[in-house]
Amino acid sequence: MPRTTRRTSTHTVATGLALATALGLAALTPSAALAAPPAAGPAPGYVQGALQNYAVNINAANRGQTLKVERAVAAAGGSVVESYAEIGVVIAQSDNRDFAAALRREKTVESVGATRTAAVAVTDPTYGVSDPLARGESGKGKPGARVTRTPSIEDTTAAAADPREAEQWDMKAIGADQAHLVTDGSRDVLVAVLDSGIQGDHPDLAANIDTAASASCLSGSPDSSYASWQPTTSDHGTHVAGTIAAARNGIGIVGVAPGVRMSSVKVVDDAGFIYPESAICGFMYAVATGADVTNNSYYIDPWQFWCDDDADQRAVKTAVDRAVQYSQGRGVVNVAAAGNSNVDLAHKTTDATSPDDTTPVVRPIDAGCEDIPAELDGVVTVSSTTSTGARSSFSNYGEGVIDVAAPGSSILSTVTGGGYGRKNGTSMASPHVAGVVALLKSAHPKLSGTALTDLLYAQADDVPCPTGTTTCTGPAADNGYFGEGLVDALEAVR
Incomplete structure (x- = not known):
């Protein structure tokens, strides 16, 4: 499929509220005027069950329809976590077993989907507060060790915190070392790192972190307190941040764009899950804080592939897509990892790893099942290469799906504790x-974001399929392993 076709979205969302209101943090918080009045009581047939979060998609994205849906949420025994009138999405929470069915009967509602299969933890009555440290939270009811999926494939090799630029083979591979002779990038540019948080006082990152633009989105609603967006159980986001913009300051390493700013937008919880409400909040918060680029080194849980033939999965995919398309319409370039399962994304057959928050089942999948956000329209989907220029053995691939390639094997970058370490993955x-x-x-x-893409x-530098391969298809200029080719930092600044 031609890239110009695949990457042109046909999804449109009315933006009445957004056009009438300047972007800002306030746009992400329901105002007092939009707050739903107390419900008279739960809907008839209310039966208490497990606490769940839901994505509710509204037929028309405007203030009036959003208010009606907020009232319907309350009447059905639910509460509003966050409303995004500009894209017609409400994130709600309820323990009413009939909640989704009740909302689906509303004329203003297009679709409703549960965002997870595990129940939301009920041990903490202040779940809506998005600071896991403040809640003393550890895991949000994680059912067991996640052995089928991790955000990256890690190499535990660590290094002391001293200058390591000469060891960054990856920067040489994409010409970043030569690009830095021209420019390190502009402070006017902001990259939102949607991940597990960035260590705010890391000596190689602190100067480039925009604390005013950082927040946690774990609850589905942004919390901009400093503690909320700090990493707690994972150094993944800190490693990603170092690759993007570790400072040129005479210590440690140097990022691809060491002169730009980054924001830490925490979407990965302490158990390693990235639920849809967190990702939606992350994309919307990136727009509100003026981000030019987002990095998304994850797939959204609990489904590795979200399928259109399931009402819940289809509704959630719609909600995430609305947030992604809205951000791209505002000039943001969204970049996402292709994934680490060595899967041909252009020819999916089976998924045996989902849902990963309860009990996985083996199910057939097809083109209607997508890895999100990587496979959403307009998102730059990235595969991984090794130091020899080959596709990393773990990297997902697929003709018409992969857009570009970049180094992802044995990448030296920043880690929590102020040090440095190597990781492998399309996350890198x-x-x-x-x-x-x-x-x-x-x-x-x-x-514009489209022009930048x-x-x-x-x-990008063309990389042909390896000789003799049967899984890489397409010409050197655009194939299933490397897409349009290996990205070129030097060309970017010429």
């Missing part, structure tokens, strides 16, 4: 691309 490839886009935005500040593709 994606931030290289986010960094190159940040350099492109620095060099061409007036270009087109330049990224045009400047």
